[in-house]
Amino acid sequence: MGEGSDGDARSRAFWDRAAREDATWHIANAAATDKNDFLAAGRRETDLFLAHAGLVPDRAQTVLEIGCGIGRMTARLAEIYGTVVALDVSQEMLARARAALGRRDNVTYVLGSGSDLAGVEDASVDVVFSYIVLQHVPTVAGQLRYFRETRRVLRRGGTAAIQIRANTPTAWGLDWGGHVVHRMRGHRTLSKAWRGARIPRGDLLAAASGVSANGRTESGPRATVELRPFGRRHTWVVLRRESL
Ligand SMILES: C[S@@+](CC[C@H](N)C(=O)[O-])C[C@H]1O[C@@H](n2cnc3c(N)ncnc32)[C@H](O)[C@@H]1O
Numbered sequence: 001m002g003e004g005s006d007g008d009a010r011s012r013a014f015w016d017r018a019a020r021e022d023a024t025w026h027i028a029n030a031a032a033t034d035k036n037d038f039l040a041a042g043r044r045e046t047d048l049f050l051a052h053a054g055l056v057p058d059r060a061q062t063v064l065e066i067g068c069g070i071g072r073m074t075a076r077l078a079e080i081y082g083t084v085v086a087l088d089v090s091q092e093m094l095a096r097a098r099a100a101l102g103r104r105d106n107v108t109y110v111l112g113s114g115s116d117l118a119g120v121e122d123a124s125v126d127v128v129f130s131y132i133v134l135q136h137v138p139t140v141a142g143q144l145r146y147f148r149e150t151r152r153v154l155r156r157g158g159t160a161a162i163q164i165r166a167n168t169p170t171a172w173g174l175d176w177g178g179h180v181v182h183r184m185r186g187h188r189t190l191s192k193a194w195r196g197a198r199i200p201r202g203d204l205l206a207a208a209s210g211v212s213a214n215g216r217t218e219s220g221p222r223a224t225v226e227l228r229p230f231g232r233r234h235t236w237v238v239l240r241r242e243s244l
Contacts, residue, residue, distance in 0.1 A: 007139040007192075008114025011089045014193035019070070019092035027069045028132075029182070042072030049131060052230060053161030053238045057081055061126035064117070064153060066146060066162070067133025068109075071097035077129065078104045085125065089114040115142035117149040123221075125153050128160035128239075135165040138192040140199050144207040147239070151210055151220045154241040160223075162237045163230070167198045171233040208239050 018026035024038055050057060057063075057080035068074045068086035070093055077084045078101065087110040088094050094109050101107055110119045115137065128150045137143045143164070150160045165171055175195075182189040189195070206212035210222040221241055228236040 005115065005139070005142065007137065007142050008089065010138055010191075010193045011114045011136070012091075014188070014191055015088075015090035016092040018188075019090055019096060023070050023093065023096055025187070027072060038072060039075065043076045045131065046073045046076040046129075049161060049163070049230075049236065050129070052228060053159070053236055055127060055129075055159060055161055058126075062124070063127040063129055064120060064125040066112070066117075066128065066130035067136075068097050069093050071100045073129075073131060074107060075101055075104075078107050081127070082106060084108070085110060085120060087112045087117065087120070115139075115145040115149075117146070117153050120149075120153045122152055123155045126155055126158045128154060128158075128162065130160075130162045132163060134162060134196070136194055136196045138196060140197045140203065143197065143199050144203055147204070147207040147237070148210075148218065148220060150239060151208075151223050151241060154221075154223070154239075156221075156241055157243040158241045160237070160239040162239070164204070164235050164237060165196065165198060166229065166233055166235045167201060168232075172198070174233055204237065208237055 028041060059082045061081050062083040063077050063081040064085040065074055065077055066087055068088050074084055074086045074097060084107045086097060086107055089112050091111055094111060098109055134143050134146060179189040179195060202213050205225055208225040210218045210220055223239045223241045226238045228238055230236055
């Protein structure tokens with residue numbers, strides 16, 4: 001586990017408590033009422049978002065999932081990829097994922113720092129996948145670090161599909177409406193560890209591609225980057241590590 005920042009510590013405390021209090025609500029509140037709906041939604045959404053990012057699963061490949069939660073999507077990833085590395089900032093979430101997926105021998109679990117991928121080797125995975133996770137990371141720096149780390153761990157020619165919150169006034173307004181309604185119903189949705197931060201587009205493209213707008217190269221391998229909107233609130237960052 002890498003060295004964390006204040007934001008990372010805040011995330012761990014928030015998500016450990018969320019897992020103990022009501023893991024399914026904090027993971028997917030719209031689909032949390034019934035266990036079968038929750039798992040079916042995880043399966044459906046995994047297939048939908050992989051396709052949205054242009055990814056075709058392959059049993060010869062290794063996928064890293066950032067923010068696996070209690071394994072809602074991990075279960076599906078373990079069916080369609082050869083190996084899954086399931087990372088989360090919360091030990092409590094990981095314990096529940098392990099209990100739920102215990103019989104699957106192609107999943108390994110990593111307790112993350114909250115902003116890096118320490119514990120995952122350089123150029124060791126074919127695919128990085130992450131859904132409704134970076135939108136909760138409380139600092140822009142923490143989110144950007146995940147993109148830099150993604151370039152590091154992807155094999156040459158590998159692809160990442162990472163969802164972030166759209167940085168638009170519409171998305172911002174819709175999100176704030178949701179945070180306030182959930183708060184009035186007793187949830188801790190005004191916490192920065194829930195609300196997260198919005199990444200300025202130039203910073204996002206520089207961290208994800210390895211090249212900034214002024215042509216300066218960041219450290220690590222380069223990638224091509226495409227931003228694919230999904231609905232009014234989500235953006236999928238599709239990052240392909242250059243093969244040379
Ligand atoms: C809304 S849940 C989504 C879980 C899973 N992706 C799914 O859709 O079923 C967010 C997950 O991200 C994890 N998480 C939050 N902040 C994180 C961070 N900084 N680094 C890694 N995981 C984080 C939480 O512990 C939680 O398990």
